[in-house]
Amino acid sequence: MKKLILTTAALALCTGFAMADTVRMGTEGAYPPYNFINDKGEVDGFERELGDTLCEKAGLTCEWVTNEWDSIIPNLLSGNYDTIIAGMSITDERMETIAFSQNYYPPAASAYVAMKPDADLTGVVAAQVGTIQADYVAKSGATLLEFATLDDTVAAVKNGEADAVFADKDALAPFVTEGGEMGWAGADVPLGGGIGIGMRKSDTELKGKFDAVITEMKADGSLNTMIKKWFGDDAATF
Amino acid sequence: MFATCTDPSQLEGLSWLLCYLTSGKHMLFYGSFLVVLALMLITAPVALAFGFGGALAARSHITPLRWLGKGYTAMVRGVPDIVFFLFVPVALDQGLEYIRHLWKCPPTGQPVWANGEFNVCAAAKIPLSTSPQIWHEAYGFALAVVAFSVVFGAFAANVLYGAMNAVPRAQLETAEAYGMTHRQVSRRILIPQMWTYALPGLSNLWMILIKATPLLFLLGVEDIVYWARELGSTKSQIYAYPHPDWRVWYFLGLLCYYLAMTRVSEIVLSRLTAKLSRGQATMAGEAQRKMAGGAGA
Structure with missing residues (x-):
């Protein structure tokens, strides 16, 4: 009985944290206009605005983290953050180690x-x-x-x-x-198959959420508006 | 920071520079100097403790302990530092999270290490994903302190081991003749006398530690080198304060900082050497005795 209570408590604790759903967004912060550190010292750029919008629509709390480009994939795999949103093109080679959401920026x-x-x-x-x-x-x-x-x-x-x-x-x-x-x-x-959000392959739930919201933003045209705002009117859109 | 800085595009000359140098990003840069100082001031005593433990273990009469002490110094001294700086934080982080995983997570049947991924449940993360960013940074800093201490501790252990052997045997024999135990000899004679022999080696280590702090950047801690590179790089019109590549000026600033740090250290260390040589059976101690004797005569 005692063991049962303990297990239930542990389960409740775990799901409690899962429900809080803080997603740590990993970016480089040195690739304007995709992502950069603005003069206040905060992450800014197209991907910051897009990421915040995606999180809001998916009902997630997001926290921004910067990481060197060089080690951005290994640190995602070891769980330092949950997504890579850093102008990363979707390629077959990267798909071998991580999963990508559908592209949020057309092949550039x-x-x-x-x-x-x-x-x-x-x-x-x-x-x-x-x-x-x-x-x-x-x-x-x-x-x-x-x-x-x-x-x-x-x-x-x-x-x-x-x-x-x-x-x-x-x-x-x-x-x-x-x-x-x-x-x-x-x-x-x-080059490449467009830019997408990189995630751990095991995070299928998160990938589903982001894919759904990106589809929604592509359909209502709000993603195109955002691309034009950051990349100019000549930018490729969906 | 100042009210006049609200629209930087309207500013020119000195007021532009003043606003630029007090932007939020520059404040983070100035703050990172404190991070570097904190690293040195925390690492030095921790590494010294590691070194002291290592040296005492290496001199121990208990064989396994002696192997441990000698193995530690030999291993760290033999493997490139950079390997330890990269390995220790990752191994420690994953090790701690794995222990918490065994304790806190309900069994899922999924392996923790699979397909190159390291997966523990949300409750086992250190710090938790939900905790504020400052805790993540403090945790990263703590891992960096451990990595630095492990590496510098091994070198300090070797320096202290050598210093303990350099204390004249006659001093220890005299103490034994007075009937002191092995432990008393160590505490009353060996350790107080060894510092004068250890100081040159330890001061070398301190200088190397000062100059090794940019390695923090490798460990993902946003130190002065990270901010100097970030602030100095070309800023296009997308930023509030656009400017060309100014990295050389920021790095010149860092050069001055490091020169100042090493100069101050040299002065403090030379005073400490003079103080520790007093009354010692060394050449420096002998010279001091002659000086004092000459003044008296």
Whole structure:
């Protein structure tokens, strides 16, 4: 009898915590406009607004956590946070270790940026480590130079270490439009299957909730409005 | 912080800079200096305790204890530090959560480690997912302190072991001749005298500890290096205070900080050395005696 009461109490305790449903949202905080740390020191950007909206609609309490891009998947698997919402493209390779929600951002173009438009794109090309762009550069025959953050890759082109940088076009755009000294080089390359929320494969319930809300936001057009707000009117929408 | 800072795009020159340097993000940067100081001030005594235990164990007459002490120093000294910095927090975190899992979770039949995932029930998480972010940060910091202490403790153990062996045998024999027990000899003669021999090695470790604090960044603690890199990187118009790549200025600031820290440490350590050498049967102690004698004559 005593054992039964204990087990029930333990069960009640566990479900009690499960019902509180705090979801820890993991992001990088260094990839504007997807996600960045604003001047107040808080996580901001398209994914912050989207994530907060998704959580509100799904009835979840969400807490934002930043983590280095490099270790973002291992730390999800060891349970430091429950989702990756960090501009992560859905790829077959990543699907082997984690699950993705359906995409909340359509397959985006990647682009080269260099100091001069006729830069040698088969020379030394910088890319952020562990991205689909780094993968693409390695396969393109160019010499791949990897860096921990997007900012480091751009700095490598500015100081002549690399001939060009290859990254997500939306993330690179501010360096071209505001910097003045760098420009687009070569043609855009469509990569990946869109951007989705990464989750542990065992978290099927959470995946179901996010998928349902993303479907709803795609249908009522509110997701498109949000994309246009952060990426401009020319951005690809659903 | 100031009322004039509400619209940064209208500011120029010095007032822009003043508002920029007092933004919420900069306050977090200044706060992280305290985190680094706290790490050093907490780690140093904890590592010293680890080292003391290790050295005493290595000198013990009980064989398993001696193996433990020697094994600890040999293992940590032989394996690259970075491996321990990455391994200790993860192993400790998962180990603690696993113990709590056995205690708190109802049996599910699911393995805890499966498909590269580590899954314990919500009640076994440390800290709980529902607890405020500050506890998550404090927990991460505590794991970092343990990792630093394990590594620096092993080096300190070796330094103290050497220092204990360096105390002249004649001193200990005299104490034994007075009829003191083994324990009394250790407490009254060996330990007070060994510090003067241990200090050069320990001061090296302290300097290395100061310069190793950027490793906090590897452990996911948002330290000064994290914030310097984050604040210095190129800021586009999406931020309230756009600016080009300023990382070099932030890192220059860190350079000054570390130089100041090592300089202050050097001054304090040289005073401590002078104090500990007094009346010791060492060259420094002899020199002090001659100085004092010369002044008296």
